[in-house]
Amino acid sequence: MNRSLLLVVCDFLLLSILALARFDVPEGAIMAKDDQKVVSKEVIERISDGENYDDVVAxxxxxxxxxxxxxxxxxxxxxxxxEELEAQILERQKELEAKEQEIASRDEVIADNEQVIAQAQEEAAELARQREEIAKKREDLLQSNAASKKELELLAKNLEEAKNKQEELSRLKEKKEKEAESMKVELAATIEKAKAEEKAADEAKALLFEEKKRSDAIVASTEKIDQKIDSLNQGLQGVGNDLREVGEGLAGVGEKISSVTQEVSSVKEDVSKVGQEVSGVKATVAVVSEEVSGVGSKVENIKKEVEETAAVQKENFAKLNERQRQSLNEIFTKYEQNKVQLDLEFTHKGGFLGADKTEKFSMDSIILADDSFAYTLVHSKDSPFRLQPKSRSLVSVKGEISGNKLKNPIPVREIAFMDDPRIIIIPLYINPKNLVETTDMEIFSAPANPYLFSEAVVVDSKESRFGQTSFVRDEKDSRYIKVEHSNFAFLTGKFDPAKSDLVFSQKGELLGIMVNNDYAFHVKNLGSRLHSGSRTVLGDAFEAQKTNTLLSSLSKKLFGLKNKFR
Known part of the structure; x- marks a missing residue:
């Protein structure tokens, strides 16, 4: 409400009050009548005080x-x-009417805006709720800010460590660059060596080509000899026909002797002639026999030459095959297609308060053969026969070996420990030749020349990962080979050998089993490397007390190995 409207309302109220006012005469008041004058009490008092009445009246x-x-x-x-107020009232009434009309229009606007106001109130409530949420989020942000500060401190610490690692990596990079330079020199020497080997291979190919020509010439001469033998056989067949005719002539002579006694003299002459002819035939047969024996000796000589040539060629092929390496993918594919799974079920005192607890152990491996002896090798890590961190107190153990290419599982009858007690050998008591004939499984073997190549293929049997690395034999202990290990594989993502991984040569033969991250148990001369008295029978004949005592003694023996082999 503006000022002018307020003034109009106040004027209207004042006039209303004046119009409605009533001036009542007080009770007991004396009213003047007929030109009478009413003298107040104060005047009377003044007169009584001696003042003149006329003066007072005047x-x-x-x-x-x-x-x-x-x-x-x-x-x-x-x-x-x-009058002025009435005019103003009229004017104010007009203004009031105008204001009332304006108020009515505004009321309509207000009525129209009530919905907007209600919506605004809802929005205000929503804003209040959002404000509360923002307050909660602010508290959460404050808390997360505190956590972020801690994380920032941790990141700063990690950054410092990363800087240190970066410096270490820089030093390592410089070292690796130097090693790379030396490796380049070695690579150049290796390339020269490879060229020499390639030249030798070319010479071997040329030699094989010459041997092939010689073999072709021998085969051609053999064909000629076969033709000559065929012609001799035909000649012998003609001699046989002549002998048959002579026999027929002799039969005719006998008939003449028996029927005509008078012609004895003539028959004797004929017989003497026939005898001469027979002796001539015998001489011819003897000559033919000598020729046949000569041909036979020549054939034997040719056969010997062919056998000697085949042996030389076979030896040359064996030498070439010995130096023929397989690719990384070929070796891993061969492993994947021919791997078997070792399953062991065992009971040990590992439950609550030493109660019996039954568990299962599974591990991928391969079947190896040494002549007629088939076996498999595994690392004792996580197996019932583990030695670290503490050997188990076993109650019973049984197991079997199965595979995709095996028709039936192979029961595990017994195991034994090697001179490195972490490696377990499992004899399979099957004929490997029969296994190859009845299935399409390939059986692995130990390399005859393990140091032919300087690189090896390492297979992680648990995660089915593989990679290539270099290796050397240990300078003092030939039972182990040292495999190159990367200290920062977790940063580069490069494959890194680890405990229980299988190490293959580049011909696909088993070199060894990793006993730690740096060294592998070398698979060679296994018969002389068995731990004495470590034979352990599984299944119903399992001896728990003997096995637990053996595991305890093997744990002590493990600590007797050099630190680098542990």
Missing amino acids: ELEATNETLLENLSSDKDALQAQK
Whole structure:
């Protein structure tokens, strides 16, 4: 409400009050009648005090006239003011009507805006809720900010460590660059060596080509000899026909002797002639026999030459095959297609308060053969026969070996420990030749020349990962080979050998089994490397007390190995 409207309302209220006002005469008041004058008590008191009545009356009349004049002037002023106020009231009423119309229109606008106000209230409530959520999020952010500060401190610490590692990696990089330079020199020497080997291979190919020509010449001469033998056979067949004719002639002579006794003399002559002819035939047969024996000796000589040539060619092929390496993928594919799974079920005292607990152990491996002896090798890690961190107190153990290419599982009858007690050998008691004939499984073997190549293929049997690395035999202990190990494989993502991984030569033969991250148990001379008294029978004949005592002694023996082999 503006100021003008307030003024109009106040004027209207004042006029209403004046119009409705009633001036009541006080009770007990004396009213003047018929030009009587009413003298107040104060005047009487003044007269009683000795003042002149006329003076007092004159004073009062003068005062009365003054009051009348004032009243008249006030009345005129009030009348003028009244008229002015009435005019203002009319004007204000018009303004009031206009304002009422404006208020009505505004009421309509307000009514129209009530929905907007309600929506605004809802939005205000939503904003209040969002404000509460923002307050909660602010608290969460404060908490996360504190955690972020801690993480920032940790990141700063990690950054410092990363810087240190970066410096170490820089030093390692410099070292590797130097090693790379030396490796380049070695690579150049290796390339020269490879070229020499390639030249030798070319010479071997040329030699094989010459041998092939010689073999072709021998085969051609053999064909000629076969033709000559065929012609001799035909000649012998003709001699046989002549002998048959002679026999027929002799039969005719016998008939003539028996029927005609008179012609004895002539028959004797004929017989003597026939005898001469027979002796001539015998001489011819003897000559033919000598020729046949000569041909036979020549055939034997040719056969010997052919056998000697085939042996030389076979030896040359064996030498070439010995130096023929397989690719990384070929070796891993061969392993994947021919791997077997060792399953062991064992009971040990590992439950609550030493109660019996039954568990199962599974591990991928391969079947190896040494002549007619088939076996498999595994690392004792996580197996029932583990030695670290503490050997188990076994109650019973049984197991079997199965595979995709095996028709039936092979029961595990017994095991034995090698001179490195972490390596277990499992004899299979099957004929490897029969296994190859009845299945399409390939059986692995130990390399005859393990140091022919300087690189090896390492296979992680648990995660089916593989990689290539270099290796050397240990300078003091030939039972182990040292495999190159990367200290920062977790940063580069490069494959890194680990405990229980299988190490293959580049011909696909088993070199060894990793006993730690740096060294592998070398698979060679296994018969002389068995631990004495370590034979352990599984299944129903399992001896728990003997096995537990053996595991305890093997754990002590493990600590007797050099630190680098542990």
